[in-house]
Amino acid sequence: xxSTPENKNYKVxxxxxxxxxGYDKVTGRAQYGADIKLPGMLIGAVVRxxxxxARIKSIDTSEAERLDGVFAVMTAKDLPRLGDVVRGNSExxxxxxxxxxxxxxFDKVLYKGHVVAGVAAKDQNxxxxxxxxxxxxxxxLKPVIDVDQAMSKDAPIxxxxxxxxxxxxxxxxxxxxxxxxxxxxxxxxxFDKADLVVEKEVDMQTVHQGYIExxxxxxxxxxEDRVKVWTSTQGSFAVRDSxxxxxxxxxxxVKVTPMEIGGGFGGKIPIYLEPISAVLSRKTxxxxxxxxxxxxxxxxxxxxxxxxxxxxxxxxxxxxILAAYADIRLEAGAYPEAFIEAAAKCVFSxxxxxxxxxxxxxxxxxxxxxxxxxxxASPQVAFAxxxxxxxxxxxxxxxxxxxxxxxxxxKGTRTALGPKYRTIGLKECLEAAKKxxxxxxxxxxxxxxxxxxxxxxxxxxxxxxxxxSSVNLSLNPDGKVAxxxxxxxxxxxxxxxxxxAAEVLGIPAEDVRxxxxxxxxxxxxxxxxxxxxxxxxxxxxxNAAHKLIEEIIEKAALKWDIxxxxxxxxxxxxxxxxxxxxxxxxxxxxxxPPGGPIVSSASVDLEEAGGGFAxxxxxxxxxxxxxxxxxxxxTAIQDVGKAIHPSYVEGQMQGGAAQGIGWALNEEYxxxxxxxxxxxxxLDYRMPIALDLPMINTIMVExxxxxxxxxxxxxxxPPIVPPVPAIGNAINDALGLRLLSTPMKPSRxxxxxxxxx
Amino acid sequence: xxxxxxxxxxxxxxxxxxxxxxQGSNLRNLIDNIEGMYPGVKDHLVDEGKLRPGMSAVIxxxxxxLGLIHKLDNVSEIHFLPSIAGGRK
Numbered sequence: 001x002x003s004t005p006e007n008k009n010y011k012v013x014x015x016x017x018x019x020x021x022g023y024d025k026v027t028g029r030a031q032y033g034a035d036i037k038l039p040g041m042l043i044g045a046v047v048r049x050x051x052x053x054a055r056i057k058s059i060d061t062s063e064a065e066r067l068d069g070v071f072a073v074m075t076a077k078d079l080p081r082l083g084d085v086v087r088g089n090s091e092x093x094x095x096x097x098x099x100x101x102x103x104x105x106f107d108k109v110l111y112k113g114h115v116v117a118g119v120a121a122k123d124q125n126x127x128x129x130x131x132x133x134x135x136x137x138x139x140x141l142k143p144v145i146d147v148d149q150a151m152s153k154d155a156p157i158x159x160x161x162x163x164x165x166x167x168x169x170x171x172x173x174x175x176x177x178x179x180x181x182x183x184x185x186x187x188x189x190x191f192d193k194a195d196l197v198v199e200k201e202v203d204m205q206t207v208h209q210g211y212i213e214x215x216x217x218x219x220x221x222x223x224e225d226r227v228k229v230w231t232s233t234q235g236s237f238a239v240r241d242s243x244x245x246x247x248x249x250x251x252x253x254v255k256v257t258p259m260e261i262g263g264g265f266g267g268k269i270p271i272y273l274e275p276i277s278a279v280l281s282r283k284t285x286x287x288x289x290x291x292x293x294x295x296x297x298x299x300x301x302x303x304x305x306x307x308x309x310x311x312x313x314x315x316x317x318x319x320x321i322l323a324a325y326a327d328i329r330l331e332a333g334a335y336p337e338a339f340i341e342a343a344a345k346c347v348f349s350x351x352x353x354x355x356x357x358x359x360x361x362x363x364x365x366x367x368x369x370x371x372x373x374x375x376x377a378s379p380q381v382a383f384a385x386x387x388x389x390x391x392x393x394x395x396x397x398x399x400x401x402x403x404x405x406x407x408x409x410x411k412g413t414r415t416a417l418g419p420k421y422r423t424i425g426l427k428e429c430l431e432a433a434k435k436x437x438x439x440x441x442x443x444x445x446x447x448x449x450x451x452x453x454x455x456x457x458x459x460x461x462x463x464x465x466x467x468x469s470s471v472n473l474s475l476n477p478d479g480k481v482a483x484x485x486x487x488x489x490x491x492x493x494x495x496x497x498x499x500x501a502a503e504v505l506g507i508p509a510e511d512v513r514x515x516x517x518x519x520x521x522x523x524x525x526x527x528x529x530x531x532x533x534x535x536x537x538x539x540x541x542x543n544a545a546h547k548l549i550e551e552i553i554e555k556a557a558l559k560w561d562i563x564x565x566x567x568x569x570x571x572x573x574x575x576x577x578x579x580x581x582x583x584x585x586x587x588x589x590x591x592x593p594p595g596g597p598i599v600s601s602a603s604v605d606l607e608e609a610g611g612g613f614a615x616x617x618x619x620x621x622x623x624x625x626x627x628x629x630x631x632x633x634x635t636a637i638q639d640v641g642k643a644i645h646p647s648y649v650e651g652q653m654q655g656g657a658a659q660g661i662g663w664a665l666n667e668e669y670x671x672x673x674x675x676x677x678x679x680x681x682x683l684d685y686r687m688p689i690a691l692d693l694p695m696i697n698t699i700m701v702e703x704x705x706x707x708x709x710x711x712x713x714x715x716x717x718p719p720i721v722p723p724v725p726a727i728g729n730a731i732n733d734a735l736g737l738r739l740l741s742t743p744m745k746p747s748r749x750x751x752x753x754x755x756x757x
Numbered sequence: 758x759x760x761x762x763x764x765x766x767x768x769x770x771x772x773x774x775x776x777x778x779x780q781g782s783n784l785r786n787l788i789d790n791i792e793g794m795y796p797g798v799k800d801h802l803v804d805e806g807k808l809r810p811g812m813s814a815v816i817x818x819x820x821x822x823l824g825l826i827h828k829l830d831n832v833s834e835i836h837f838l839p840s841i842a843g844g845r846k
Contacts, residue, residue, distance in 0.1 A: 419817075
């Protein structure tokens with residue numbers, strides 16, 4: 001681990017305690033979304049469109065309704081029609097109309113798998129049987145399945161009624177939902193003065209988050225029109241808000257209990273089945289649980305957007321970047337928002353660029369509505385930028401780390417969107433990469449196997465969001481602390497949040513017991529996403545712990561009948577500053593404290609955590625005959641701010657790298673011309689497994705964030721950004737081939753080798 | 758004076774320079790002053806007494822979470838930008 005500028009002597013932070021939820025998870029006691037069983041519960045099933053683009057002419061549910069064991073059938077007629085209102089100013093922003101239409105199609109289906117009807121029955125077989133009996137008459141329309149098709153002249157239009165925003169102009173009948181632009185400096189002059197200009201366009205395929213646990217939604221609609229929901233989600237309050245919008249209910253009528261979550265990576269933020277189960281429950285007055293299969297997950301839940309990104313960079317004779325241009329076209333899927341503003345923010349984030357222009361296009365295609373996927377849109381744009389940077393280094397003979405250091409973004413550098421960076425740690429990451437054993441090691445470019453070896457390096461960025469979090473603490477009579485939070489725990493956040501409270505209180509992490517609770521039992525807490533949870537909910541825990549100490553001192557003052565000023569607290573002991581006889585452990589003060597139990601609560605609404613950067617080094621071995629590529633050595637270096645629980649930080653770095661390697665080498669939505677995903681199973685959608693990868697080395701660089709008392713930065717998203725270009729650059733190093741499309745699979749390598757010959 | 762940077766589409770639509778200067782005790786007051794110089798800007802930034810959904814204000818590198826009540830003491834630059842999050846649509 002590399003620490004800068006100082007390594008404080010923490011007692012809890014930086015240690016590696018066993019996670020509080022560990023035993024439940026390894027023994028199978030933990031309850032995930034589909035595990036819930038309620039008295040009288042029915043099973044829901046949905047009818048999905050077999051067509052990628054079609055108008056619904058009619059739906060006949062009569063035969064399904066007559067089937068024995070069927071309790072209710074629903075279509076979009078059972079949902080309120082919502083207006084095109086844009087909600088919120090955070091991660092929950094979006095169109096209410098589109099939110100609702102994505103749950104169940106009203107007039108038109110926009111992707112294969114789009115839900116058109118639902119049933120509730122006594123068991124799963126009956127529900128599936130009933131779903132098959134629902135007859136839908138479609139007028140089949142031609143689909144568009146990539147950005148080129150969608151943006152072409154005379155392309156079929158997905159949303160005839162949608163008003164698109166093209167640089168502020170209102171445009172109808174377009175599949176480009178939005179065109180945005182950012183520019184700084186004199187671009188033309190920069191390119192005119194350049195000694196070398198390199199331009200590349202990359203083509204990224206649609207990919208899926210690939211969480212292990214499929215979606216499910218269970219709901220009870222009671223006699224007072226209150227809806228209780230149990231689901232696997234990254235944000236119970238986001239589900240509450242979305243369900244209340246889709247069902248046109250006040251938020252206080254919806255209570256969401258988050259179950260344990262078997263992976264999300266951004267894809268468990270949207271809602272899918274929850275409102276359907278709720279409506280079916282309203283009709284039957286019984287609990288209804290609806291679940292997805294793996295094929296449903298691939299067909300109908302948010303993939304990360306594919307698309308095309310063109311980047312052009314000009315440098316002077318000394319290697320300094322003078323100007324940069326990006327043209328970003330990303331697939332939004334069926335409804336607007338392909339994270340193009342995030343893409344614009346990230347595309348040149350690693351460099352000090354005096355003049356730049358970015359055009360970004362949010363493109364509607366007949367695929368599932370894209371959802372956040374770990375640093376949404378940053379890997380897509382990094383592939384283009386880091387490929388161009390690598391090409392510049394090859395042409396000019398620059399060392400790729402020295403070139404990046406010469407042009408590095410650091411505190412005070414103006415970002416692509418305009419604001420200047422606060423303290424960031426990219427420079428320290430590049431320096432750590434240069435000093436790493438991996439970078440200094442011999443590649444052995446001609447191994448005895450006869451295969452070719454190559455090494456690639458790339459950097460990447462994610463900006464880390466802040467937003468709202470709440471934490472309650474209560475001191476139990478045994479001196480242990482109960483911590484109540486609303487952040488669903490995907491990657492060990494119970495531990496990282498409890499540890500921050502424990503550090504303040506000076507007690508072991510095991511003595512703070514965290515619980516993730518429902519939306520009626522804690523203050524608003526935004527999603528576990530955007531790399532915000534350890535930062536923001538941890539900050540709330542830090543504040544709540546300080547308030548708990550104030551409470552402890554107040555109770556001790558009452559008990560001893562002395563002034564609060566005469567009392568101090570440290571390491572789980574409250575004592576008089578002047579009388580050594582007056583002291584109590586937490587257990588002693590918690591046992592019948594005067595004036596009531598000792599509790600505290602805190603909430604925050606935070607700005608960004610300052611951004612996180614990663615630098616990855618990949619060594620590949622490639623069989624020229626078959627095109628098979630093996631990753632033989634891989635190192636992930638990252639500015640982690642302050643690693644609260646280093647094991648979980650390393651896990652995030654390794655997990656992000658593994659997912660990114662999958663994007664680079666294997667993963668894609670393989671689509672038929674009529675818009676049907678042909679590889680919607682884990683057998684055919686090839687994600688890397690442990691056998692495919694070597695141990696991923698990690699180097700944690702600690703440059704504390706200015707925004708957090710312990711210097712925490714989000715760590716979950718930056719590590720998925722560099723792998724695609726690092727792999728692409730390594731292939732180029734090994735074979736002299738510049739592959740510009742993902743996945744860089746064996747057939748693509750052998751075809752390129754044939755073309756080269 | 759505080760340097761103000763507006764989004765490209767507002768600048769293009771209302772013919773506002775890339776960089777302008779304005780003053781204000783808080784964000785609300787500052788936007789009112791910009792409106793005096795460039796009529797129409799306020800409609801793009803404010804809706805129902807709050808920062809318009811989808812719009813954020815980055816004050817000296819930090820995105821305000823207080824919105825229009827954010828006090829502007831010793832501030833050198835503000836960028837109004839489309840809000841970005843890592844969340845859902």
